[in-house]
Amino acid sequence: MIDKDKQELNMKKQWAKFVGVLVLYLLFLLWVESWWGLLVVPFIYDVYISKKIKWTWWKNAEPVTRFVMSWVDALVFALVAVYFINLFVFQNFVIPSSSLEKSLLTGDYLAVSKLSYGPRIPQTPLTMPLTQHTLPIFNVKSYIEWPHWDYRRVKGFGKVQLNDIVVFNYPAGDTLCSAENLQGQDYYLLCHQIGSQLMEQQAPNAVNVDMLDPQQQWDYYHSIQNLGRKYIANNPQEFGEIISRPTDRRENYVKRCVGLPGQTLQIKNRIVYLNGKANKEPDNAQYTYYIKLKQDIPEQLLDELNISMEDLSTFNQSGVMPLTKKAYKALAARKDIVETIHLNTEAVVGDLYPLDANTGWTRDNYGPIWIPKKGTTITLNMKNIAIYERPIEVYEGNKLEVKGGKIFINGKQTNKYTFKLDYYWMMGDNRHNSADSRYWGFVPEDHIVGKPIFIWWSHSPDKKGFSGIRWSRLFNIVDNIK
Numbered sequence: 001m002i003d004k005d006k007q008e009l010n011m012k013k014q015w016a017k018f019v020g021v022l023v024l025y026l027l028f029l030l031w032v033e034s035w036w037g038l039l040v041v042p043f044i045y046d047v048y049i050s051k052k053i054k055w056t057w058w059k060n061a062e063p064v065t066r067f068v069m070s071w072v073d074a075l076v077f078a079l080v081a082v083y084f085i086n087l088f089v090f091q092n093f094v095i096p097s098s099s100l101e102k103s104l105l106t107g108d109y110l111a112v113s114k115l116s117y118g119p120r121i122p123q124t125p126l127t128m129p130l131t132q133h134t135l136p137i138f139n140v141k142s143y144i145e146w147p148h149w150d151y152r153r154v155k156g157f158g159k160v161q162l163n164d165i166v167v168f169n170y171p172a173g174d175t176l177c178s179a180e181n182l183q184g185q186d187y188y189l190l191c192h193q194i195g196s197q198l199m200e201q202q203a204p205n206a207v208n209v210d211m212l213d214p215q216q217q218w219d220y221y222h223s224i225q226n227l228g229r230k231y232i233a234n235n236p237q238e239f240g241e242i243i244s245r246p247t248d249r250r251e252n253y254v255k256r257c258v259g260l261p262g263q264t265l266q267i268k269n270r271i272v273y274l275n276g277k278a279n280k281e282p283d284n285a286q287y288t289y290y291i292k293l294k295q296d297i298p299e300q301l302l303d304e305l306n307i308s309m310e311d312l313s314t315f316n317q318s319g320v321m322p323l324t325k326k327a328y329k330a331l332a333a334r335k336d337i338v339e340t341i342h343l344n345t346e347a348v349v350g351d352l353y354p355l356d357a358n359t360g361w362t363r364d365n366y367g368p369i370w371i372p373k374k375g376t377t378i379t380l381n382m383k384n385i386a387i388y389e390r391p392i393e394v395y396e397g398n399k400l401e402v403k404g405g406k407i408f409i410n411g412k413q414t415n416k417y418t419f420k421l422d423y424y425w426m427m428g429d430n431r432h433n434s435a436d437s438r439y440w441g442f443v444p445e446d447h448i449v450g451k452p453i454f455i456w457w458s459h460s461p462d463k464k465g466f467s468g469i470r471w472s473r474l475f476n477i478v479d480n481i482k
Contacts, residue, residue, distance in 0.1 A: 018048035032088075032121060032154050083129040088119045093167055093252060093452065099428030099435065100254060102284040102306050102324055103481045104165065108473065109457040110254070112167050116451035118156025123149050123248045133249040143249055151247070151446040160424055160448060163280065164257045165478055168426065169447040172440040173250035174394065177232065179240035184251075186440060187242075188225070192355045195228030209358045214382035215405045221356035221386075247446055254452065255436050256282065259425030261373035267366040267438075270431060283482050288320040288344040288432040289328060295337055305330055309462045314433070320344050322433055344432065353441040357386035363431070363438055371442065372419040380407050380415050387441075388417070395444045396420050421445050452478040 021044060029037045046053050058069035085091075095108040104110075114120075127143035128135060135142045160166055175187045182190070200206070209217055232239045259265040263274045270287065272279045297307070305327040315321040323331065331338050347362035361367065370378070372391055380388065385400075385407055392409065393400045396419070401408040407415060423442035428434025437443065458473040 014048045018045065021048070033152075034121070079129045086129065087114070087122060089114055090450070090453070092456075093254065095254065098308070098310055098322075098433060099430050100165070100256070101286060101308070101322070101430045103256075103282055103429045104254065104452075104455075104478070105306075105458065105460075105470070105473070106308070106310070107459045107461050107468075107470075108455050110167075110452040110478065111454055111456050112450040113453045114450045115156050116158060116453075117160060117448055118153045119450075120248065120446070120448075121149060121152045121154065123151065124246050125149065127249075132252065133245055145246065148246060153445075160257050160260070160451075162257060162260055162274075163282075163482070165254060165452055165481065166257050166424070166426065167252055167254045167449040167452060168424075168443050169247055169250040169449060170253045170440075171250075171395075171443055171447055173245060174247075175242065175244050177239040177241075178243050179238065182239060186435070188355060189351060189439070191225050191228030191232065192351070193228070194231050195224035195226070198227045198231060199224050213405075215402065217358055218356070218382070218386070218402050221358075225356060250447075252449060253426075255426035255428050255434070257424050258427045259371050259437075261371055261422040261424065262376060263425075264368050264370045265425050266368040267364060270364045272427070280482075282429040284324050284429055286322040286324050286430045286432070288314075288322050289341050290320050290344055291315065291331070291341045292319075292339040293337060294339050297331075297337060301330075301334075301337075308460075320432075322430055352438055354386040354389065356389070366438055369425075371425055372421070372423040374419055374422045374445075377416055377418040380417055391419065391421075391423060391442055391444070392417055395442075395446075424448070454478060 022041065025037070025040070025044065029035060043053075047055060056073075058065055058073075061069070090111050090113050093110045093112045095104050095106050095110070098106050124143045124145060125147065131142035133142060134140070172186050172188055176183055177185065177187060177190070207220060209220065212220060233242060258272050258279060259274060264276075266273045271281065301307075302312075305323075307321070307323075307327065311321050328341065332341050345364070347364045349360055349362055352359070352361055352363065352366070369387060372378070372388065378384075378388065382402075382405060385402060389400055392398050398409050399411070406413050409417065422445040424445070425437045426443050427436040427438065455473050455476045455478065458470040460468040460470055462468070
């Protein structure tokens with residue numbers, strides 16, 4: 001009688017566990033709007049109630065088998081848990097470069113929230129947890145491209161706001177060269193640069209692009225790009241194989257959002273204007289300054305001004321150093337150290353987005369450029385088609401052609417296009433040392449990964465061991481970095 005009572009009590013507990021787990025699981029399916037997950041319900045029922053499948057058969061096996069399988073069981077559980085946490089809740093991200101300094105520093109480790117903007121349903125769901133696109137050591141793809149799902153984002157706490165610091169997939173990272181020394185290189189810029197060199201060799205007399213009509217300019221820039229593409233494809237020993245990556249497997253970047261969908265952005269004398277109104281500069285925005293020193297900057301002053309070895313290396317190579325306003329004023333006041341210091345106003349024309357247009361824009365004087373907004377229809381013409389070619393063709397999957405000064409989308413002549421996605425404009429706070437939207441254009445909404453919440457670890461790459469820990473940065477809230 002007692003055994004029967006125990007069995008009934010145990011069964012009630014199992015049913016309670018089953019109902020609790022089932023409710024949580026159904027709420028999860030409701031959130032992600034994917035009812036294919038109902039196929040898992042019978043297995044959940046079996047784990048708690050029917051127990052037809054021997055999920056823990058190894059517990060009654062030989063000691064060696066029990067030992068090995070206990071570790072396998074724990075490892076599989078940990079990998080599955082990490083996979084879903086990284087996918088739907090948050091993931092770790094380390095600042096790899098100085099493009100956001102001195103707001104976020106190289107060596108800062110961030111907790112990135114997927115819930116802030118809503119997590120994406122994975123486009124390539126079959127991937128090894130804790131990897132982005134490549135398995136370490138083996139140097140092979142860490143994901144399987146089938147199945148490949150269309151972009152969809154579940155509800156989050158909000159949307160990207162102006163001046164948010166955002167983690168996103170690198171838009172120009174859809175195509176790249178597999179050669180190890182070129183995997184961080186912008187493939188489209190590489191094609192443009194190589195094509196330009198080949199064009200100069202083939203036609204020594206420089207083409208005056210200003211003298212060409214819009215169609216001729218279009219054909220000229222596309223011929224440069226095609227020359228570069230063909231050269232890279234025909235020289236695999238130098239460039240490796242040309243490979244592509246799906247959106248969610250591209251490199252993760254982090255920048256500040258300085259332009260929202262539907263806004264018109266222009267940079268005038270380094271200041272970002274939105275719809276004609278100046279946007280607030282980040283508190284720690286950096287620009288490069290030409291400096292002539294009387295003596296080396298003391299190490300104590302370097303630490304006080306947060307000047308890194310990378311900053312010094314830039315100075316030693318080019319005579320310019322990236323500085324915040326605070327650092328500039330502090331150095332300018334040190335007449336015993338600094339002979340002259342002035343802002344670097346030199347800005348090269350070219351190698352900016354769009355590469356296939358003669359805009360005359362520079363990094364410090366750029367635009368105006370309208371940022372596409374979902375559902376908004378734009379009038380296309382030969383003056384703006386190069387700006388919107390990539391969003392229309394690459395990000396939204398249309399075939400775009402320009403023939404005889406006329407625009408054709410999917411084979412039909414038109415001068416209108418309605419965007420299917422929202423787009424954003426991202427820039428680094430280190431304005432003269434940041435590969436950002438000025439160089440590769442808009443960031444589509446399907447590339448948005450998440451929002452950094454806080455710095456959970458920070459270690460200076462210039463110092464080793466315990467001395468490199470930046471204690472004052474630990475657990476700083478990223479939203480407070482304005």
